[in-house]
Every structure is written in C-alpha cells, then in structure tokens.
Amino acid sequence: MSRITIKDVAELADVSPATVSRVLNHGPTVAEDLRDRVMAAIRQLGYRPNSQARFLRTRATTVLGLIISDITNPFFTSMVRGAEDAASKAGYSVVLANTDEDLDKERRYIEVAAAENMAGVILSPASATRTSIELLLERGVPVVTVDRRLQTAKVDRVGVNNVRAAQEAVIRLVDQGCRRIGFIAGPAEVTTAADRLSGYKHGLRASGLPFSRELVVRGDYRIEGGRAAAATLMRLDPRPDALFVSNNLMTLGAVMTLRDLGLSYPSDIKLAAFDDMSWTLGLSDTMTLISQPTYEIGRQACELLLRRIAGERFPPRHVVLGATLD
C-alpha cells in the first residue's frame, strides 16, 4: 500500500528530486558520489517510478497493444509470439486483447488502447469497413494491421497474398481431378475472406471451370460455421468432389460434417484449407494446406510498428509474405 515517490528517494539521498530523475534517465551529468547515494536510496526504498506520472510529462509509454479476433486460433498464437519477441528485444511489452470477431468488444479495446496511451497497436480488424481506428490515429498512436486489411484508414499491413494462395490451392485440387469444388468462405466483412473467395474464382477460371453460386457458402471463421456450411454444400446434387475451406477452425467443422456423413477424405472427397492445422494430429495429413508464416507476420508487424513509434515517416506499407502450399 506504500507510496514511495521520487521525493522520498531524494530526501533519503539528500539531493533534489531533479537529481534523482537525472540519475534514472539521462545519466552523465551527475557526480559519482551523488549517483551512488541515489542508487542506494532507490534500492533501499524499493522505489519504482510511477509510469503514469512519467507519461504525463514525457508522453512515452512502452506498452504495445495487440488486438486480435480470436486467441483460440493457433494462427494468432504463433503471431503473438513473433510480435512479443520483436517487442521485448526493443524494450517494449505486449498486452493482448481478444475481440471474438465482435465489433463492440473491438471498439472497447481500441478505446482502452487509446485511453491508456499505448505506444502502438497491432490489430487484426473484425471488419474492413466498420472497424474504426481514428481514435488511435488522431492521438498519434500508430497502427499496423495483420492478416487483414482495413478500408477505413491507410495504415501499414503485414500479411500474405490471399488471392494467389487460394488460386493455387484450387489449381492443385483441379490437378487432383476435382471438377466441382465447394468453397466455404469467411465473413463478408473481412478482407481475407473476400480475397480468398476471389482467388477461388481466379483458380476456377484459370482451370477452365465454371463458377457456380451454389458452390459458395459463407461461414464465420469458427468451428460451428464450418460445420454448417459443409452440411449445406454436401446436400447439393450432385455433391461437390472437393471442399476448399478458408480457415482452420471452419475446416475442423467441415471434417466433423464429413464424419457425420460417413465420408472420408481424400478417397470420397478432397479437401484444401487455409492455415496450419498440425495441432489436429493427422486430421490434416491428407489435405492441401496453405500455411502462412505466422510467427514472421507477427515479428514484422511489430518491427514496422516500432519504426512508426520511433517517428519514421513513410507511405503506408504493405508487407506481403509468402504462403506455402503443402
């Protein structure tokens, strides 16, 4: 409950608060013995500067916000680690917030980040058009988006080329003999969903296959959505000979549906999906997987953010990393 302030330290060391501050910050202009006395007093009292008070004067914090849509998703977990590693190397800490793809929650956490004057924010926006980051931008808090783009503001973004990756996966399926490829798309508001759908269409065109509306069903990027979407697709007549699912959790759902129907892959139906799924142990061994360099996405996003925080000015940058098909 104690409140040890710079003044207490100053008194004990018999110097002025200004000197204590100098010892802690821009060091050199303080005499050896004073410096020692101050350090001793600090240790003795267990003094820690009040970061709020410090901020009031300096406007500098060392906490980054990482606002993501679903911490359940291993995709994001590895990204968090990449960001944390880059941040701690630079002396910053990362706090996480989970939005659950919920715009209200997202707005609340953006408010928190702004109110706490975080040094910068890495965001995977729940919506390209309805997520608003002006609260941050108008306060000068830099923002970098990961995975998804944002249409409401021009900010840096780190991700992969979703269009191309999706296209390649479709071509791969066609090479395996598929002709009727069902696509489980993501939420309409998310740019990755749109990009992947667009890649799906490109892939069909490139393969000379027709695009059919009925073969596309939207899900919510969660397990349940994938399950329902797959069920819808599998009721079609004739039924698809392949499913292409646009994220990992929905793929789990789709596999559940296939099980329920007694279908196995790849014998009865081929599967392709976005994102790493190695944690499912074998479920994904026999499907085409598009994996993204998630750790690297987090790392680079954080480094970009740190450069913005340091004050570098350059046009909004899109870092596009390679996704791999395997």
Next chain:
Amino acid sequence: MSRITIKDVAELADVSPATVSRVLNHGPTVAEDLRDRVMAAIRQLGYRPNSQARFLRTRATTVLGLIISDITNPFFTSMVRGAEDAASKAGYSVVLANTDEDLDKERRYIEVAAAENMAGVILSPASATRTSIELLLERGVPVVTVDRRLQTAKVDRVGVNNVRAAQEAVIRLVDQGCRRIGFIAGPAEVTTAADRLSGYKHGLRASGLPFSRELVVRGDYRIEGGRAAAATLMRLDPRPDALFVSNNLMTLGAVMTLRDLGLSYPSDIKLAAFDDMSWTLGLSDTMTLISQPTYEIGRQACELLLRRIAGERFPPRHVVLGATLD
C-alpha cells in the same frame, strides 16, 4: 496528434475545468444548462479524459491484468472469456499477457502490471515457489490465482480439486482392467502437477495397486514433452496398459507417440487425461477425460478480484469447483 484537454472543453463551454470534471464524475451538483454546454463541448471536441492524469489524482484504474502461462491452450482461452465477461459487466477491461511458463517473462509482465497500476491481476503462476507477486501486493494490487496455487503468498485462488479428480480417473482406469498405469506428470514447480501426481498415487493405493517410480515421467505441459514422456513409458517392459496424462497438450504428444508405435487406444492401451480436448475431433472420444469448468473458473476468479478491488477484506479464499469425469 491533437491534445484536447479538459481546459479546451472548459474554454469552449465557458466554464472552469472544475465544472467539466464535475459533469463527468459526480454529476448532480451542476446546473442543467452548464451541464448541457459542457456535454456539447465535449462532443464537439471529441474530448476524452487522459486516464494517466486522472489516475494520478484518483489512484483508480479500470484495467485488469490476466497473466497466464500459455494462451495456446484452449483451457485458458475459455477461462479468459469467463474473466472478460465478469469484468466488462463491472466496467473493467482485461488485458492478457502470455508467459509461456517462462519465469523471466512472467516477472516482466508482473512488473508491467505493477508499473501500469492495474486494478488487479489474475495469475496462473509458472512456479509455486519462484513466482513473486510482492511487487503487486506491496502496491496494494490484489491478485487471484487460477488453476494453480502459489506458495510465496497467501492469496485467493480458484481451481478444482486436482488430487481427487486424478484419483477418480485412476480408479476408472483400474475398473477398466488396467493394472500398470503410466503417469505423465507436469513440471515440478507447478502445484497442479504435484496435486495430480499425488492423486495418481492415492488412486493406486485405493485400488490396491503398487506405486512404481518407473511408471512416472515428467513432461513440461507442452506437446513435445508429452510425446517424449510417452515414448519413455512405452519402452518399459512390460509396457503400461494405460497412460494417464496430466494435461491436454501433453496428451496430444502422447497420442502422437502411440501412433508412431502403431498402437491404438482403447484396444491396445487405455488413456486418461486432464482437460477438455474436444477441439481434437475424435482423438479424445475413447479416453477418460477430466474436464474442468474453465469458463466458470475465469468468471469466479474475476468476481473475487473485483471484490478485493472494491476493498472487501476477508481471509484468503480458495474456491474449489468441481471437475467432471467423462
């Protein structure tokens, strides 16, 4: 980049800053028309109080810290949600930090929580003996631990009775005919690991089976650790007829090992494990699972924390929720 302060609002509304503050906080003692003018000015300028400055005066924040050992683990994910729901109901926000079971990282985030003067902290300590929370306690920041206990300080804790749950699972395995039950334990520093090991021993004793040192191998609560531990156990001669794994991620590893050896469960060997694993789709259908009410753990931990924050004083409380065997 703009800095809109209470002074700007006061000027525009042609009142004093004190009045603006009164409008925002303890309302009633301010006249209708002034109140309206102030509100209009606030809206017009998009004013938001600087929370650091406010804190300096009031010493009250509305951010809770949730410091957990592994956000990858679905166990914690659901807990986070429980805590978030309880917190937001009370007007608090939750920020997460991920320690990766790493004591250094953990210490860093405890420092962050203290430096940021978070209102309270929910912690799943990486070590019962080496995790130090005095930084928080001496500043009056209440702490509640979840899942694991802490030996370095007497604080509230919410979790399940790990000893009993483990014991029951062992008895269940014995009922299924198992006589040589291998146990994959968790890290020595974590209380849940010790409790579960102890429950395993109790279960054996209650079933009249001998305890054998060689049947216990320690893992690190991660996939790799489970894999290695299972491999060690399966090299024993005679090999175990059951494996009891003390958390979900290690169970994944153990299953990987069994696959590699060409063994299937429950025909060749029986499995029991702690924690929900429904996200593994079928992997866990045929094993004995001890599931914990994770959402509820998070919710109750948060409510306990909020009571402490509100200043309630009562002896450190241990809330023990029921784990279920299925």
Next chain:
DNA sequence: CGGTTGCTAGAAATCGATTTCCGATAAAGT
C-alpha cells in the same frame, strides 16, 4: 587578477486531470 566559460544541482514550472476550499448568489426564515 578579473572576467568568462562550463558544469552541476536545486528551485520551480509543467503535464492533465481531480478535489478542496472559498466566494458569490439565491433562497429561506424571522
């Protein structure tokens, strides 16, 4: 030897809010 330069360290202003204290005004009581 006097005056200038160069440091060091303290006093005081400052950041942006809240809150205490107090004066002014209006309402109420005699």
Next chain:
DNA sequence: ACTTTATCGGAAATCGATTTCTAGCAACCG
C-alpha cells in the same frame, strides 16, 4: 427587509514524475 443558510462554480492545490531555468562554483584564459 435583513440576516442566515444552502448551493453552485471558480481559483488554486495536488498527484509524481520530467525538464527548463538559474544560481553557484571551479577552472581557464588573457
């Protein structure tokens, strides 16, 4: 009608740090 009381709102102090400004002192130079 005049004093007393209540209420409202402004001036100023405060929270805990940083930073500017300045005084004091020593060293250096001509």
